[in-house]
Amino acid sequence: MSAVMKDKAGRQPPKKLSLKQNYEMLTRGLGWEPSYQKKEDIYSKLTYEGIHIHDWSAWEDPFRLTMDAYWKYQGEKERKLYAIIDAFQQNNGQFNVTDARYVQAMKIFLNAIVGLEYASHRGFNMLSREFEGVGPRVAAQMQAIDELRHATTQIHALSHYQKYFEGMSDFPQQFDRTWYISIPKSFFEDAQTAGPFEFITAISFAFEYVLTNLVFMPWMSGAAYNGDMSTVSFGFSAQSDEARHMTLGIEVIKFLLEQDERNVPIVQKWIDKWFWRGYRMLAVLAAMMDYMLPKRVMSWKEAWEIYFEENGGALFADLERYGIRMPKYYEQTIHEKGHMSHQLWSTFYQLRKAGGFGVWLPSEEEMDWMSEKYPDTFDKYYRPRYEYWRELEAKGEPFEFEGLPQLCQTCQWPCLFTEPEDPTQLCFRHSKYKGERYNFCSDGCKDIFDDEPEKFVHAVLPVHQILKGEYFREGADPRAEGFDPMFEALSYMGIKPGVDGGLFSEHVDAKKWEEWTGRPANIHEGPVSDAVRKTG
Template structure:
């Protein structure tokens, strides 16, 4: 028999709501020896007006002790799966070694964004004025750090057997195609706290999460990658909390003052297009890099964006005076083209990437023709068949040169005009006597809105030509990128492909 102190007994009886209030909001205090403006210097200059920070609703009512308990339990389950997979040589049961190219893209491109999100939500957890949003940002900051760690642990197992997994953190800072996700997040982190909330919590985690993050997890599940899929499950409840934060953030800001509406609209316009351009990499991955595809980019875009967001979310936001994002019609018009155009970039330049690519075979081309019946055979199939002919003759076409990049999204300028899908859409702006090139009306609009910001873009191609990336020749640049022989180039004949075949065909093993 145990004796409880009267305090502990009273504590247990507290209803959840009160307990939550005591452990979070009631810990806040009013500053007495400095004013609020000094304590929170970043919450005014963006022009957002907040009259009542207590108007922020927390649907989850999480406290630190409950949060840690849930997360520890999820980690235990995830690490049990990771151990089992590693001990049972689970990597041999993947659909194909080429599947791992999508996971290379993930750890190089996405995991460092999780870490960046961890850092910036920690900043918001200090600098937002209300205790409610501060606590939500704190939880998300810890989530993002946990995601970084669990992704590294999940994917590190593949580093023992496959190329391209070894220097992802350095690569994220340096390699050309990783400048696409990096510049996206740097753009958000160098904005004010409210713009960051609309950029990351709303546009990235709510509006486009099913097109940016989830496809990697679905791809894992279809291709036998149990660890990555389990990581996805382990992150799922966090992600739903983040989505709720994104929606709560936009509604809270819109409800606080009518003057906030045009500012938020502007950010929704900008960050929809930024996130959409970033999703081009995911589109390429979905249509070209999965040996067992989940669904086409077009189908995913229609289901998750057109039906769920344009059909479901935006009619609700209309109540606050928010309309669908500017340039959304350009994205819709591009849904039959995006994945093909972006994968073409990767295929042209995987000679200088930390993953490999291959020309789709006939079965794959037939699948693409089926998924894109009105366009694929006209615009894209003939080019892939030309690649097949080149390869049948023993060649492999990589571009000997460096691509022209968009000043805003940093993708190669490879997209085409709506009224002529064979014609590259070049856009340009003049600022302080200098020419700046963009890939689309969306990116040009973003550039023209804040040219002072985007003239500072670290464009990988220009940096190489300045001599700032290890030296003048491609081998110097690859060494500076941290790319080793076998990480890059063509999949067929690569070390990954050869090992995979040997592991699955004992007659190919030497010395046995």
């Protein structure tokens, strides 16, 4: 039948739009030319960073995703995800993970990631306001909603784990105040307080496109391998979002580089900065992969080789035609790949009383795995240390760092990393700025400070906050009898002193795990309590 149905007034219905037209209407069609306000007043933050854009319509959105389709897809994903999380909770899924050490890793991950996703959501909302082009504004708006969705999901995961395990009840305080979570927090706040083009280069390109595969691939497979279905389901649910975010990352770089030659050195500087900041932040992931996953998927070194040296190398080879080179100091990441996880875990171990999670020494079996994965470095530099520390533990005198560490002004890690080509010597750099002295863990962090000292002089360094007496809860009286500044500072950070941190073998999580599951809290060592039935 070819006759077209007409309505009562005799009008023909509109033709159904093609997908492309629909996309145009629902994205590009949302923009309009202002008539009574100047464009430069509306989009006031687009020029001060020195970036030149000539044609916003050249922005490609390969997903052609419209808001109506976005809500539909995301709604479906949410329903599936919450069905799985519900089943996880009903079936006590928290006890199906390999052992209670896995939960210690989750504490770092969840306490940090919720605040990061939320910060990211805020950043992308700012972009969706500040960009002049409609394509990138819509893309940024969707990503802002994605990030908020991820934060919400992670709070649900966390709220279930924290009913059974210590150290997760104060995640907003931990995010704002804990010394090792100040590292990712300062990373994101540095980006949020930059201009819109630096933010999107930092987060969408340097982090999401270049580095996130390291978080996603090995860490999510690690979750699956260790029976954490809650995190795996989240991973699947977030994966299609991440694909979109990564695409935004590569699109923005190409767009900026194609728009004007003058953008190239600015973008290169941002890539150098944000690659280094992102890499330093991921040190925690290296320790989690090599030490905290009871069943390991791959070593940090292997992950770095695949996801950065191979994939990242190919990416930067592609970008060469725009005049972009590999990020500055990438060679150093290759020197460090055989050391970083060991240096960080040693740090967490000896600072354990100030941590929000239990720590342990690698067992004989685990050390053999490390010897195999790190043939050039583990036996030579780290095995002797762990063997000595195991002796001390056996004597009941575990090794400990008593006191506070010196932090890097830029990345905020304790200065724990070694000289680029000498793994027997800690690396120290410093700068003087207007008569004030600043310490750094590396050339990369020093360069970042030297480029923008105005921004980093007011970094909130938790160690200095403690020494200034600013990390005390309201009403705390340092003159009161028996006042313990470390107890007070940890409480301020959202860490329960004497409960959340310390040796895993003495940790309440380990004891309760064995009581509730009848399985050892550490599959590589004997049980820590009498609750595990002895066999044989």
